[in-house]
Amino acid sequence: MRAPPMTTALVSTSTSTSTPTAHRLSELDVLESEAIHIIREVVAEFERPVLLFSGGKDSVVVLHLAAKAFWPGKIPFSLLHVDTGHNFPEVLEFRDKTVAAHGVRLTVAKVEDYIQDGRLVERADGTRNPLQTMPLLDAIAAGRHDAVFGGARRDEDKARAKERILSLRDEFGQWDPRNQRPELWNLYNGRHTVGQHVRAFPISNWTELNVWRYIERENIELPPLYYAHDREVYRRDNMWRAVSPVSPPHADETVELRTVRYRTVGDMSCTGAVDSQAASVADVVREVGVSTITERGATRADDRISEAAMEDRKKEGYF
Amino acid sequence: MTLTIDTRNLDAAAAVSAPEGTLFRFATAGSVDDGKSTLVGRLLHDSKAILADQLEAVTRTSTERGFGGESGGIDFALLTDGLRAEREQGITIDVAYRYFATPARSFILADCPGHVQYTRNMVTGATTADAVIMLIDARKGVLEQTRRHLSVVALLRVPHVIIAVNKIDLLDYSEAAYREVEASVRLVTAELGIAEVLVIPVSALVGDNVVDRSERTPWYDGPSLLELLETLTVIDDLDERGQATEAFRLPVQLVLRPQGAVVVAPELADSYRDYRAYAGQVASGSIKVGDSVSVEPGGGTSTVTGIDFAGVALDEAFAPQSIALRLADDLDIARGAVIAAVDTLPPITRSLEADLFWLDPRPLAPGARVLLKFGTTVVQALISAVTGRLDLTTLAGEPATSLAVNDIGQASIRLSRDLPIERYTQNRRSGAFLVIHPQDGATLAAGIVTAPGEPTRAGDGSGAGSDVSP
Ligand SMILES: Nc1nc2c(ncn2[C@@H]2O[C@H](COP(=O)(O)OP(=O)(O)O)[C@@H](O)[C@H]2O)c(=O)[nH]1
Ligand SMILES: [Mg+2]
Numbered sequence: 001m002r003a004p005p006m007t008t009a010l011v012s013t014s015t016s017t018s019t020p021t022a023h024r025l026s027e028l029d030v031l032e033s034e035a036i037h038i039i040r041e042v043v044a045e046f047e048r049p050v051l052l053f054s055g056g057k058d059s060v061v062v063l064h065l066a067a068k069a070f071w072p073g074k075i076p077f078s079l080l081h082v083d084t085g086h087n088f089p090e091v092l093e094f095r096d097k098t099v100a101a102h103g104v105r106l107t108v109a110k111v112e113d114y115i116q117d118g119r120l121v122e123r124a125d126g127t128r129n130p131l132q133t134m135p136l137l138d139a140i141a142a143g144r145h146d147a148v149f150g151g152a153r154r155d156e157d158k159a160r161a162k163e164r165i166l167s168l169r170d171e172f173g174q175w176d177p178r179n180q181r182p183e184l185w186n187l188y189n190g191r192h193t194v195g196q197h198v199r200a201f202p203i204s205n206w207t208e209l210n211v212w213r214y215i216e217r218e219n220i221e222l223p224p225l226y227y228a229h230d231r232e233v234y235r236r237d238n239m240w241r242a243v244s245p246v247s248p249p250h251a252d253e254t255v256e257l258r259t260v261r262y263r264t265v266g267d268m269s270c271t272g273a274v275d276s277q278a279a280s281v282a283d284v285v286r287e288v289g290v291s292t293i294t295e296r297g298a299t300r301a302d303d304r305i306s307e308a309a310m311e312d313r314k315k316e317g318y319f
Numbered sequence: 320m321t322l323t324i325d326t327r328n329l330d331a332a333a334a335v336s337a338p339e340g341t342l343f344r345f346a347t348a349g350s351v352d353d354g355k356s357t358l359v360g361r362l363l364h365d366s367k368a369i370l371a372d373q374l375e376a377v378t379r380t381s382t383e384r385g386f387g388g389e390s391g392g393i394d395f396a397l398l399t400d401g402l403r404a405e406r407e408q409g410i411t412i413d414v415a416y417r418y419f420a421t422p423a424r425s426f427i428l429a430d431c432p433g434h435v436q437y438t439r440n441m442v443t444g445a446t447t448a449d450a451v452i453m454l455i456d457a458r459k460g461v462l463e464q465t466r467r468h469l470s471v472v473a474l475l476r477v478p479h480v481i482i483a484v485n486k487i488d489l490l491d492y493s494e495a496a497y498r499e500v501e502a503s504v505r506l507v508t509a510e511l512g513i514a515e516v517l518v519i520p521v522s523a524l525v526g527d528n529v530v531d532r533s534e535r536t537p538w539y540d541g542p543s544l545l546e547l548l549e550t551l552t553v554i555d556d557l558d559e560r561g562q563a564t565e566a567f568r569l570p571v572q573l574v575l576r577p578q579g580a581v582v583v584a585p586e587l588a589d590s591y592r593d594y595r596a597y598a599g600q601v602a603s604g605s606i607k608v609g610d611s612v613s614v615e616p617g618g619g620t621s622t623v624t625g626i627d628f629a630g631v632a633l634d635e636a637f638a639p640q641s642i643a644l645r646l647a648d649d650l651d652i653a654r655g656a657v658i659a660a661v662d663t664l665p666p667i668t669r670s671l672e673a674d675l676f677w678l679d680p681r682p683l684a685p686g687a688r689v690l691l692k693f694g695t696t697v698v699q700a701l702i703s704a705v706t707g708r709l710d711l712t713t714l715a716g717e718p719a720t721s722l723a724v725n726d727i728g729q730a731s732i733r734l735s736r737d738l739p740i741e742r743y744t745q746n747r748r749s750g751a752f753l754v755i756h757p758q759d760g761a762t763l764a765a766g767i768v769t770a771p772g773e774p775t776r777a778g779d780g781s782g783a784g785s786d787v788s789p
Contacts, residue, residue, distance in 0.1 A: 020560060020561070020562055021561075021635075022557070022560075022561025022562075023555075023557055023561055023562055023563040023605050023637035023638070024341070024553075024555065024557065024561060025639070025640065026341075027341065027342045027425050029640070030342050030639065031342070032641075033600060033639050033640050033641040034600075034639070034641075036600075036641035037572070037599075037600040037639075037641050040572040040573055040598055040599075040641070041572060041695075043573065044572050044573045044654050044695070067582070067629070068628075068629035068630075069598070069629075069641070070575065070577075070598075071575075071582065071627070071629040071630050071643075072575075072577055072581045072582055072583050072591050072594055072630070073575055073576075073577030073580060073581060073582070074577065074580050074581070074582055102582075103582070154416045154417075154418070155417075155418045157401075158398075158399075158401025158402075158415070159401050159402065161399070161401055161415045161416050161417060162401055162402060162413050162414065162415055162416075164443075177402050177404075177412070177413060178402075178404060178412055178413075180413055180440070181761065181762050182439040182440070182442060182443045182678050182762045182765065183443050183762075184442065184443060184446045184751070184753060184762070184765045185446045185447065185748070185751050185765075186447070186600070186748075187692050187694075187751065187752070187753050189692065189753055189755055189760065189762050191690075191755060191756075191759075191760025191761075192760055193758075193759055193760065204416070205416070205418075205427055207418045291370070292370055292371045293370050293371055293372045294370045294372055294373060297370070297372030297373070311401070311402060311403055312403075
């Protein structure tokens, strides 16, 4: 990722004092300052925060915000990725390049290791998203992390729409939606007891469109598959699925070459692409602005399993 | 939810909110079943903010449950009642945040629960709101929960209060019935000292006066709810020239002191070796390079030599920007300090009077030892006395010696150390605090300062925060 302001010298944005600029921030500026405030609060109040970093657009934006929050210093926490073993290779490559550019440390917890030694069993449908919870909780315990940053947004799902910015989890990582701590003004209460930890979501209040506008404004680099490209795909569950060793087409599914892009990048076995000609960030901003289908509705097979799929996974300790 | 909106005059690029659009936050309130979630669903639906797959899912579930009638068979509450328990019980348990935009502005909407048992969640939704829409079932009129929520809204000084007199369809759009409810709610808001109240007759289910003005209420000539939300001012204490009027306050979150571990270009690294700045979000007011500031604790003064926003040096910063401030003098400043415009700090004190919204099932008794969080400061405190409680039937204060869950009461509080304490009426950010359980960390109450105690030391300011009300 390119981090434009961070590597440059101090530049003054002087404006004439005769016509004072209004003390009013744009929507993106309000959201940016809110997120930076949250990130700084968590770093100040917790011993060992960690950021869940997949290389997906939301976690890339949180990383960018963290870099801004601590400039000119380095980001004072490490990153964690739960690799399902079914990730897009170009996303993993981008992940490692970005981590190196920021000079931060990345720990990778691998679902594959758990399947190899029998702690987890491959599901019949081949989806590995629900299998991430155990490696995630183990990695949080091993790293003694008391705060875990995530890039989840409330506009993604109706269960996420209910979660606090600072979300308390018990030692099993469970979320208790019926008993959330009040969250008042911008006064975040990070107190917790031994064994508990907190999930912190700095971009809770951002929409998909806010994220894309911010990526455009800040010139943030993303994995290439967020933009239109030609790919061999087949139709399943009303989505275009990539042909890959972990997501092969069935005999009755026809493979075709189409121009597509991804709106989310997760596990290849359950993430779908959408038809798109949006090759640049400006194109994507335009496309998202008029989209008639939600991000997860368009691209995630795992959330279609049941009405409350996300809530159930969160209660079990998922992000 | 992604925003798409107003397809009535859709031009692809213009359909999304204007780049410099304002963000407006509002919350629903009112008693259970008065129609909050339905109203929110209707608002989202009629402003075209519900995307196809969401609408399909909600329609499917509504049909499965045999929901029929006026709304075309859609139970709009399902759009925000996203938890399994909420759907099973048909109630709202916790706040749902939804996002939508019109060509005029972007909205963050908090749909709050009505049950008294979930008042803590309603308070959560209301503390960040620019406006609250208070729903009243026209058939039932003002209920105890209506009064409780209006009391919360009044004490929090939510900038705009809109009363939606709902289910007007069930009263055949009768003006007389509406006027009766309007009159009784205006009595309550006057009693509570809410200055400006906007009342609208609506049917959340059918959609009257929600997005479009209804022909079935010819006797009402005001705006629709959405028109109102699009035009209310975002109260951020700016004067007519757009300048912040409140005194500058920066609660220090942390000190940025990278000591060589910098991310700037190598040839610049040397100039950042001694970099030291105080990071925080401006709570109120504005500040310029060259301005004089005071710092508490300590009472030191200095001059601003730089304002940094991630590598961009600003000449000026204002609320709610997250900045890093550099000062000319090497003062002892750590997390919890407040940097303020010189001559504006209130007197330093060790006690205060406060209104408390008690949110925990364990009651508050005098003598309780708690923690208070003001800005970025956490301080030990003792509840020296509970001095009163609001009677929600009469809205009068009554004597009390303890507070139970969902009570709104008054207490005298002693602090373990000196702090500059500001009235909430003077500064909404500085005058608000959390009451925290010292052992398990639970948030016990939302607190607002009604009066700072006897000064132990004069502040540097003349008026702000003193015992003279504005
Ligand atoms: N007839 C009629 N029914 C309504 C109206 N608004 C809400 N309702 C019904 O009132 C009940 C409670 O609504 P809900 O939105 O869940 O209330 P909440 O508890 O305030 O969120 C539901 O059965 C709604 O369908 C309205 O304007 N007219
Ligand atoms: Mg409701």
